[in-house]
Amino acid sequence: MSTELVSVGVLTLNGWDLLLIVVVSIQSTALAYMGHPRWKAFLLTLPVPFTLATLSVGQPVGPTNVIGLVLLMGYTYGVYLLHARWRLPIVLSIALCAAGYCGAATALAARLPTSEIAFWASVVGVFALGVLLYRLMPWRAEPEHRSPLPPCIKAPMIAAVILFLVIIKQQLQGFMTVFPMVSLVASYEGRRCLWTLARQIPVLMMTTLPMMATIHLLGPAVGMGWSLAGGWVVFLAVLIPFTRRQWAVDGVGLSATEGSGEAAPDSAQVRDPHAANPPITRTG
Template sequence: MDYLKEAFGPWDWVLILVVTAMGTSMAYVHNARMKALILGLPLPFTFATLAVGMQVNSFNLSGLLLTWFFTIMVRQLHQKWKWNIFLSIILSVSFFCIAASIGTRFVPETELAFWGLIIFISISALLVVKFQKLEAEPGHKTPMPLYIKVPVIFMVVLGVILLKQELKGFVTMFPMVGVIAAYESRKSLSTMAAEIPKMILLFIPLVIIIHVSYDRLGLIGSMLAGWSVFLCILIPVTLKRIARIKSSQELA
């Protein structure tokens, strides 16, 4: 119990509330693209970063790559290979944790590594967005009952919090909402995977601002600066995408 008290700080409790709210809201959204938009909001990253209390660096970016791969892996296992969705999620989460644990030992925490990853991830996301073939998938609601959802989310976030010292910056990108989203979007995993690189391109400026302003503003100040820029990009892009969904009669 003493260990749990030490592990849990104020930001950890906020993180639990935010992830629970996001996971719950996704269950009652019909449109597959709207589900993906909610999934792409970097609120878990924000509060997980505040909970960890470390500067955003190459660990966070490496974790971003693993989160992207998590989505691809779940889709491949369940949608392409027809594996059970629960097994697909468990294997994908296990891969994230193992790869992140290895990454903390081998990924350099240097400026060169940070900016190299920024360039690599940005180019990769741009290429995927440009050349990926979109698969039309029907909207659906498959809500997990709240009496199951809330304990599951709590246990997932609890596990993340207990691992935050071990996984360091990687833990901020753990797919806390993605675990629930993968189950509840299991009939539209291609749509979810297709939206991730688009959200990554929006996310990169947030990470850059937080990183470069950390020494001057501190963690909270740099986070606020990053979000002020991020919202200026996110709001018009999101409104445009929602309008596009409505015009195509995909929004339920």
């Protein structure tokens, strides 16, 4: 799959690049047509882009992959702040945060140490950050929303974004593997549930880091392909029980909201892009 398949001018795409473009386009389109914020967030968590981008970049998993999760959180929460709190248009919010990710990733890629100590220190630090953020971000009821755009329009737009990332992947290095490829679409299509999407990134951090650690450990012995397979096993072993508990706890929160007489998000809130995203309040 790593052999060059397509060459356009100075741009050469390999098999993993093409597969990344196709699969991420499908995943992003599927996310756009899911209505419930819970399922949008869950699909956002699946590290399909990370898997294919790792194969596309062709570099071992290291500190740049791990620190990229912090930039991903910054992107997602930044979109929430700019759009839901500061009332900037959603497209402008996404563009500014995506540019910020690329700028920070390009600056850090050549400066981060690549030693074993740096890798494991970053894993521990980012995991602790994920736990802290998850505890500080309470569940909120947010409205359902599905994309009004047909797939024939949406899919090519997504593919164009991924193609751009493939072009600059050498500059981004490991940061490219956790770039918000799906989140670009999720932020736009989930603009009524930006808090739910932002709250899911700490979950992604806590579940993807064991996967990254597994790939890092197994890679030198069994190669990238088998280490990724082992990483998926570990990822699912962590994600499934965590998600079941998370949904159970969120269900209690929903029941408490309904029991208190608070109105659930409705179509009127869906029409108001800021109604479902009130200012941050600490609960519990």
